[in-house]
Amino acid sequence: MATTFKTKALIIGAGPAGYTAAIYAARANLEPIVVQGLQPGGQLTITSDVENWPGETSILGPDLMDKMQAQAAHTGAKLVYDLISEVDFSKRPFVCQSDAGDTYVADTVIIATGAQAKWLGLPSEQAFLGQGVSGCAVCDAAFFKNKDVVVVGGGNTAVEDALYLTRHVRKVTMVHRRDTFRAEKVMQDRLFANPKIEVLWHTVVDEIVGDGVPSRVTGIKLRDVRTGAAEHRPIDGVFVAIGHAPATSVFVGKVPTDPDGYILTKPDSTATAIPGVFAAGDVKDRIYRQAVTAAGMGCMAALEAEKFLAEHSHDSGERAEERREEQMIGAWD
Ligand SMILES: Cc1cc2nc3c(=O)[nH]c(=O)nc-3n(C[C@H](O)[C@H](O)[C@H](O)COP(=O)(O)OP(=O)(O)OC[C@H]3O[C@@H](n4cnc5c(N)ncnc54)[C@H](O)[C@@H]3O)c2cc1C
Structure with missing residues (x-):
């Protein structure tokens, strides 16, 4: 039966960017839902040894992604095996439909759908x-x-x-x-x-x-x-090395992209032109395309989503800043 889920943060995509966003968003009490798409774990699930993830001298790609998924679940993120097939960003809360027929009503959305090498x-x-x-x-x-x-x-x-x-x-x-x-x-x-x-x-x-x-x-x-x-x-x-294709077919026309379909964000930020919609990882990055940079952007997106929510709730701007600092301190504990 079709279900409607409500969340403060809907994360679309479950690669390093999506799982990192989930970890930060869950620790900020945003009760995030991660819709994982057809490839839970993302691109690293199709590779063997990863030797440039800090803290792991060598780890199999699928093992690294299992660990990230487990950590996201441990922090309280709800992980869903489904695909977002339609989005409406014309007003808040945002409404996203899934392939299975479910509806996600979200105060913020983090797009982390990655890219695929051609x-x-x-x-x-x-x-x-x-x-x-x-x-x-x-x-x-x-x-x-x-x-x-x-x-x-x-x-x-x-x-x-x-x-x-x-x-x-x-x-x-x-x-x-x-x-x-x-x-x-x-x-x-x-x-x-x-x-x-x-x-x-x-x-x-x-x-x-x-x-x-x-x-x-x-x-x-x-x-x-x-x-x-x-x-x-x-x-x-x-x-x-014949190019990459960002997984943005669902978002084209809903959020600004460049001519190749990469989602555009503000400088030094994961914020798109739509207030409350953020993009992290390979879906917005045509330059670095690394797990660690995708994860870093996932962290940024969750912190920016949290700040956005704080500023758009009854919280004062000051309280929003305080909560952001608490979250950062928590992250370094
Ligand atoms: C073969 C290979 C080897 C690599 N090796 C390394 C390496 O050793 N070190 C390194 O740092 N990087 C490596 N990379 C690059 C690295 O994998 C990427 O930079 C990284 O995975 C990007 O993370 P991401 O979270 O942005 O997106 P991705 O990992 O691409 O994840 C995208 C996620 O979005 C989901 N998704 C897509 N569309 C939808 C939708 N409509 N609804 C819901 N979910 C959706 C997918 O299911 C997936 O879970 C490698 C890449 C490849 C292809």
Whole structure:
């Protein structure tokens, strides 16, 4: 039976941003509800080792997200397995509908629906994901010390990834289907000057090849799009850098986004143009895209939601500030 839930803070999304927002919002007595979507735990649930989460030398992505989920539940956040399919931000309280037919009436909303790396769509790419295929050079470069890797793509991210990888790997081969990069000229100059980088123009990836238990990437099958000539190259890793897509289809037209769909927020803030609606994590961040930055923004969003509620209730502004400080002190205990 369809149910209506009321909350001071509805958190949409359950990655590092959503769970961190939930922890802070629950500790501020906002009794948050987290609607977790199709991927509770978010993007880290599809990776293996995470070695850049502070406090964990190495932890499996799904284990880290289980811990965050458990902590959010422990602080009192209500976690729901459902998907938000429609939002009405035209007046407060905000009204959001779920896929299951439930209604969420919320005084504030924190959007933390993240983004998804775009993939090539090859079955072999998914088979070796986290076993030599990566969508994040900053996250995984250190696993390829003195190895040979391929970067696929031609935009700023691909060029940045290739340059970043040269600090770790022996050789980077860039594979691009066209004969020019879309990346900024200054980045391209750096790329072409780097002796560790080879560029293959007019080339696409047909298959990623690997073996062993646990499986690992050993090579790549490439094809020249002009001649159709196929080539097999031995390599150790493939970094797919063809872009990211923010998960904002539900919010487009409801809250300002940039042309690529990333939610726009005020400088140094998670506040959107709609008072009471906040956005945190990869859904608003096209630059850093890290678990720790997403978590940091989740914290900001919850604190800003709490401040917003305090300022819009009978509390005086002073009391709102006091409560915010109490929350910060609590967080450092
Ligand atoms: C393969 C891979 C490996 C990575 N490795 C690392 C690493 O080692 N270290 C690192 O720091 N970062 C890594 N990253 C990046 C990191 O995972 C992201 O930066 C981080 O997960 C972003 O967190 P987020 O909370 O913003 O969003 P996400 O993790 O993307 O979570 C989004 C959440 O929103 C939910 N959602 C989406 N739409 C809806 C909806 N309509 N209704 C309800 N819920 C919805 C989803 O179910 C999900 O729970 C990696 C990413 C990938 C893809």
